[in-house]
Amino acid sequence: MAGARGGGLIGAVVDRLIPGDEHWPPGGSTAAVRFVEQAVADGGEQGAAVAAVLQGVSGLAARRGGLFAWLPEPVRDAVLGDVEAQPGWSSGFRMLYELACEGYYTDPLVEAVIRERTGFDAARPLTGVPLEPFDERLLDRVRRLPPSYRPVPR
């Protein structure tokens, strides 16, 4: 599936954090981009850390030849790996990844793929599903066991 490589730095980064394949959409074409953009726009501790990471990505990409989005995929992955490994950026990189996942896994487009590929139906936690009542005959063996709790001296 095509991603959002032309859609700016955040889209290009998210495309490599959560790449697409024949089943899954790339992160850059999902709500993952909006989640990251919103966090950066909101500022605060998280937004500042993520913004610093994105700035770091741009800087390292420039040293490797240009805009991050225009670099070959292996080079982009190497840039992200270098950023992740930097002690000053590692926690911000984790925040960036978590934001991307939050947006990705709540995108209805992705939820449909989740249902298809894993059987997990995101609608069920919101609507429920009928289940058979518990059959208490399953307890029969245990019921016949001797008491096992400990007597307490007075």
Added chain:
Amino acid sequence: MTGEPDGPRAEVLVIGAGASGACVAWSLARAGVDVLCLEQGDWLADEDLPKSHQDWAVRSRHEWNPNPALRRGPFDYPVDNRGGNPVNTYVYSAVGGSAVGWGGAFWRFSPSDFATHRTDGFGRDWPFGYEELEPYYEINEAQMGVSGAAGDPTHPCTSAPPLPPVSMGSMGHRWIAGFEELGWYWWVQHLAIASRDYRGRPACSNRGFCTAGCPTGALAVPGTTYWPEALAAGARLETRARVRRVTVDADGRATGAEYYDAAGELRWATADLVVIAGNGLGTPRLLLMSASPEHPGGLANSSGAVGRGLMIHPQTSVVAHFGERTDADHGPWGATATTRHFYETDPANDFQRGFIITAMRGFNPLDTALQTAPWGAGHHRALEKHLNHEAVLWVCGDDAAEEHNLVRLDHENLDAWGLPGVITEYTMSENSRRMMETGLARATELARAAGADSVRSFGLESPHGWHLLGTARMGDDPRDSVVDARNRSHDVENLYIVDGSTMPAGGTVNPTNTVQAVALRAADHMIATREEWSRSLLDRSGLNRRWRGAPGRR
């Protein structure tokens, strides 16, 4: 603040509207006592619950995060967790307290939990035994609407819970097959979840992920069980009321509490009796904040035990992986079954006391991705391997109160009203570490018996802090405990503490049922001794000459 009271007056002031405060307010109001409760949080509407929204998994990580240090909600105080094993503290500030985002596990303590020192020289004994609490367990289980089954040979209780067990689903049956394969004791999970329509609450519809809130109301929370009846009986509940200290008079009697109301105004609520129900963090915080020249170490703290002896139940989890799908998208999350096979001290072990293993369900897509999937090319492969192919075995053990595990004030990090936060310090004992290592091994054994092909573990470094206990402990000796066997302060005769902080030993199972049973028992004592402490009652009966004097504060 000096001078005349400028806030509400009540016969009893309860501070905290959580699981225990709700029980006390309910019990007292039904006995005709004039009760006012101050709660720092607010009522929760359906739209406040993550599970009312499509993005519930995201909300559960932010505004609904159980850890106040991560949630940073408007009603929270700062919590900084330190020590060798910093506790991942889980508390909520709302009507219902921490029992708003929970799984509903609802066991009774075993008789040995009340006498661990007598039986094993481990921890501290309760000043009373299981039999004393049994009638209050019965009341509480009826009020909360507990589902389960009678006849568990690992517990002396013979009465049936008011409701039959909740549904198991395929994962429950898989776990049962594992228990049966190993020949262990196990029992169907007792849950404060309605398996059938019960007292206005609908039967569980198996949406799962209960800790993200239950919009249907099948999961029992104090706001839908105790509080409606307490309010109908005349109790008053003031929310968004942040108490900054309990006040005492020249005779050392509690006179009420100063608090910031919803508008931010400082007020003084007065009462004949004060009850603190603030949980294992909030209660020691309030007592320590109530220090005065007469009580320099904090109120009710002549023993020095306030804040000391924090117990958390050493807890960790094994996540079992199965080749088949695990139906992680439905069924009460805290069900299905628990084993007490390893509950009691076994001389063959290299540790004292024991643990339970509770068989649960799998994670949602977001949490599965964050736990298992790397960024980059392997992301989807990892997710597809783990999502809906896992289920959790939660291991929870007994914990001895150790003085170096504590809660203290944090004057560097203040809440929105300028009041101090708290610091927790917790380092797991060698006994707990050995116990948990064995627990992880046993849980792995169960996972394999149930058909798992591999397991991963949450480890022990930052234990779950769902159960925060023991920081204002109960005991007969005022030199070594904060409250007596009736939950009354040794130092301040008209001050009660009724939450989990009073537990001298934390047992091995989820404590909410016991916390509430203890609170109901304490409330009965308040009612039985009402003539001794109630100025209001004496005023009405013309016997106010027995009252010791008008309140004034120190």
